Each structure stands twice: as structure tokens, then as C-alpha cells.
Amino acid sequence: MPLLDRFRQAPPSAFGRLRHDLSIGLADTAISALWALSGRVRDISEPAARDELIPLTVTDRRLVADDVVALTLTAAGPDPLPVWHPGAHLDVHLPSGRIRQYSLCGDPAVRDHYRIAVRRIPDGGGGSREVHEQLTPGATVATHGPRNAFPLTLPGYGSPAQRLHFVAGGIGITPILPMLAPAARLSVPWTMVYTGRNRPSLPFLDEVAGYGDRVRIRTDDVSGVPSAADLLGDCPDGTTVYACGPAPLLTAVRSALVGRDGVELHYERFAAPPVVDGAPFAVSIASTGVTVPVAADESLLSALRRSGVHAPYSCRQGFCGTCRTRVLDGTVEHRDTLLTDPEREAGMMLTCVSRAAEGRTLTLEL
Template sequence: MLRRLLSAPAPILGFADAAITGLWAVAGLRRPAPPPERDRTLTLTVVDRQVVARDENVVALTLAAADGAPLPQWHPGSHLDIHLPSGRVRQYSLCGDPARRTEYRIAVRRIPDGGGGSVEVHDHLPTGSAVTTSGPRNAFPLAVPGYGSPTQRLRFIAGGIGITPILPMLGMAERLGVDWSMIYVGRSPESIPFLDEVRRYGDRIAIRTDNEYGIPTADDLLGECPDGTTVYACGPAQMLTLVRQRLISRDDVELHFERFAAAPVVDGEAFIVTVASTGTEISVAADETLLAALQRGGVNPPYSCQQGFCGTCRTHVLDGVVQHRDTLLTTPERDSGLMLTCVSRAPGGEQLTLDL
């Protein structure tokens, strides 16, 4: 019924709206105001901190509601948009047990020369401190063989901190009796987080470190990978590139992957951006994101995922043509002049003026 109404000709819709308005007038009633948008903000307290890599560069935080109330449900592959006390917003994969409804667990690797979020978590987020979030979101969902997926087996590939979204997937695959295998790679045993949790799965998981075996090849990462396999991979860009290149001609294997860093710019062209508040012009290189160019030029707009799905870097464009490369913004948002500076850009030789 709704679909037919939305596709009806404009005059019919106009008549229907007029008729409804008339009914309210005849009855002498005031049209009810739409309900206010529900505030979905959750305040979470850090109730536990654990170092989960021997090199001490990865810390796991357990988060809970202050009153211990149940938290919104989540599924493997989900993440939280964490609003840190400084105002920074960062995405962290949920790496605990979805069955534990009163707590969330995330893990963060310290990146000294990053955007500051990981350092803040490590140095300024002790037990008892608070963060906020709008709840779990899932951009990397797991489809299980026999439970909505035609695939026959799963192959998991994790590199370093890329283990975080994979951990809950392992638990689900094991509980459901799915045929699965995994390779877990890293620089050294000291740099790999959650080793004890991973090792409880025995020889289903191969742990391979660069210092002992060298950098893995695509064949090392994929294993046998017979027909009917679905691959879930999370890790550094080089690892994901190897896997994608090897599977590009395999129409009998599904690949799902998640990056934990910005994707490289593909088919970009150089352009100019103008910061409206100062008149500063910044050149954006063909292989550089607009966000990176702004930061290089001393402009620090808000950002988070750097992959075009969280929306934190939404910025108004005052002038210029945008090449939208995200999948988040709606057509009305784009028409109103919004863009995401982390992935979108301008055609070569063009100029954008941003409301910054």
C-alpha cells in the first residue's frame, strides 16, 4: 500500500494531502507534531583494561553502562563509534562475546604518529572513565553457511589488530559447527594480540609471523580455498591487496574484507581546495585524499573512519563539482552540498571551496 502511494502521480498525492488536512480542520483539531527523534546516545564506563599483546602496544577495554543495564544487541563484524573525552570520534570493532549483554569489548593498538585517538585511549582513558556511543553498527556482517548463505566453508584471514572483528566470527562459526579455517599473521609473536584466545582453537588456526617465516604470499593467506569458500579478511592494505588480486578471477569464491586504515586513492586527479574562512588554497595530489591535504595544510576538520562510512567528516561545499566516492550520503544530502572529505574529491584541475 505504501509503495503504491509513493509511486502515485503528483496530483493524486496533492489531493490526498489536502483531504487529510481538511479533515483536521473540520474536526477543529490541531495536527499532531511529529515525535521527537529518539536520543540513542549511550554513556559507557571503562570497567576493565588489559594489555593483550606482549609488546604492550594493544590494550583491550571492557565497557559497560554505569548501572549495569543490558546493552543493545550486536552481531559479529559490528563496531562502535566511540566519542572520546577530547571530542575525537573513532571506530573500534567489537571483539568480545555477543552473548554478554552487559558489556562491550574493544581493542586499540597504539599508533604514535596517528590522529591521536589511539594515544588518548592508551594514556588518558583509565578504568572508571566514560565515553559515549550511539550503539553498535555493522559494516562487516558474517553470513554463515546453512544460515542464509549458500557457501560451504569459511576462510578467515587476520593481520595484527585485524583480529578484532574476526574473533566473534570464530566463536559463532564454532558454535554453529561450520567448516572453517584461519591464518593469523603479524610481525612477531610479541605484536599479535589475543594469542591465548586464538590458540584455544588449536590447529584450525595457523599463526604465522614475518620474523620467522617471512612475509606471506597470497597462497599462504588463502590456503587451499576450494570452490564454495567464503573469505573474511581484515588487516593492512598490502595483505588485502594480495588476497583481492589472487581472487579476482575466482567466481566460485566470495571475498568480504574490512580495512583498518584508509584505502589508497585510485584513479584520482590533482585539484585545488579553498578554505572559505581564511581563503587558503591547498593543492590536493592525485594520490592524496582531500582530508590528508587539509591536514597537511594546517586545517583539522573532524574525521574518524577515513573510509567513507561513518559520516564524521561531512563538510559543506560552497562552490565546485564533487566526485562522490562514498556510499553513505543520500542524493538530497549531496544535492544540498555535502561531501565526505575522507574519500570524495574533485575532477582534475577543478577547484572546491569548503565551508571550513
């Protein structure tokens, strides 16, 4: 099926999720206000219900940068895998039971396998270590299928913009890489800045290099830490910016675009957002009676993990629902947009983003 037909057939956000931080502070507030005023707030639909898990086998594994491994995950059966669009990710169910989210960075036209890339984070929650140490060819994982909250809308094909500018930092190339092919194929004017510590730290440099001088590779060891101007270039009105990378990169881009009414920004973050306007409180663990204090600037989930309490999680941003926990006592300050009113009334909360009122205690069914 021609690429354009695929774009028309299904909206890229059909399995979307809200992957953006809703409470990042002034820059977010200002940018969100601009989007709202200009009517450009994206419509992100609820994830589609997919009850069954799809088994996937690791059939190839390749080191694509320092501490970054790319995995080919192949369908176990003859049926084609669910379709996906640039910007999509998989919730990958690892053999340990952990669930981690990884952007799809292969070719959407290929239906018998997916490709993901994972940077090893030595002091993270263990998911990337498991991928690096245990997901060798023959290993199996599972997924409910692709979801997308970072969909690409091309100028002339649904977007009023005239050009695209991509900003990728390190492993942030993964959701953006599949966007480049349709932009190039459909002759959409576009540029990209790809940045990182040094060239060995940048995944898929060989594939990115194929796009020639539209892409500017900029590394800290040669040019220093990039400014917002370095990342955005001249960025004239009529540009849509897609950015993915570490928090400082996203903060620089977002702050620089406050007040730029003619520039549209879409971004995706990998890490948990900072806590904004938090107050200290405590939780009591029902199974042990242990009390865990939660500082004003840390999430409840972080406090639980710091205290050795087993608490499931995945996105750490309030959109996947993995950390859903029942509250037996206390009043929750809900900070997510995922739980329904009946779920909240039933005592559920998301420990990665929601909290209790200052000085209050929650009792959790953990």
C-alpha cells in the first residue's frame, strides 16, 4: 500500500497516549497556553484496548552506539504485526515482568518485525540492564502493540506548517528516525540537528548520514553544549519542531519557543518529569505497616523505590497505568489524566505522578 494511503487510512494517534509532562512549570504553561490560543492542541486519543499479548522473538541484536543496542523483534507467527506510524512506541513486557517503553525506530512498512534501540542506564530501574544482558537472539518478549502520542503530521498532508525541523539528542533519535523517510519521500522541506556527547554516543549515525546536508551533526566534544539557537537554527514562522532528547535539551527548546506563536512544537521526553508545586507527605504500606516519607520534590513512586517497597511502574509520567495502586485510606491529589472518575472513586491512584495533600498520610494496598 502506498505510504500516503497508509497515512490516510488510520490516524497516527489512533493508539495515542499523553506522553508529555503536564506540570513542568512556566515554560510548559506558556507553550500550552500558546497552543490552546492558536487552536493547535493535539488530539490524543485513549489507548486502544488490546487484551492479548503479542509474543515477539529477538532475532537480531546490534550495537549501534556506545551502550546502545538495537534489537529486531520478530513476530512469532505468520500474521503481520499491528501497523504503526512514525513516533510510535511499544510497551515491552520483559521476561522479568518489567514493562518498559521503547520507540519504534525501524521501517513502518515492514510488518514481520519491529526494531527498537535501548541505551544502557547502569543506575536505572533495571529494565535497560535486562535488555542489554538478557535479550540475546532467541529470547522472547511481549507487547500489546504499538501506541503513539508523538505522531508526525506532515506539511501539506494535515499540517498547516511549511517546513519541519527535527531536534534529536542521543537516544532521542529513535522516534524521530522513522519520521525522516516520509518527510524526504514526500519532498517536505525539513532540517535536523542531531546532538550528543560525541559521535560514538550517537545511534544510527550511518542511517542519518544518508539524508545528507539536511542533517547537522553537532557533538559536545567538538562544539560545546548546544544553545537553543544551535538546536533550533533560524526556525522561521511556519516551522513545526519535533524534539526528543534529554531534559536540558527539551527545556532549552521549549523555553526558546515561548512567545513564538508561528512555530509549533511537539516533543517527547524519556525520563520522569520533575515534581512541580509538591508538598511533603507520607504513605503507610498496608502489608508491612512501614511508613514512607515523600519529600516535596520527589514522586511517591521514587520514595517507594528508595525505601525498597516493590511498586510496579513503566512510563513514570502518568499515562501508562502500570503504577495504578489502591488507596485504603487518605485523600489523593490526582495529577494524572488517565484514571476515570469511577476509578478514582474506587480508590485508585497513580503513584508516579499523584500525591497526598501536604502533611497527610495515605495508606496503600501494597
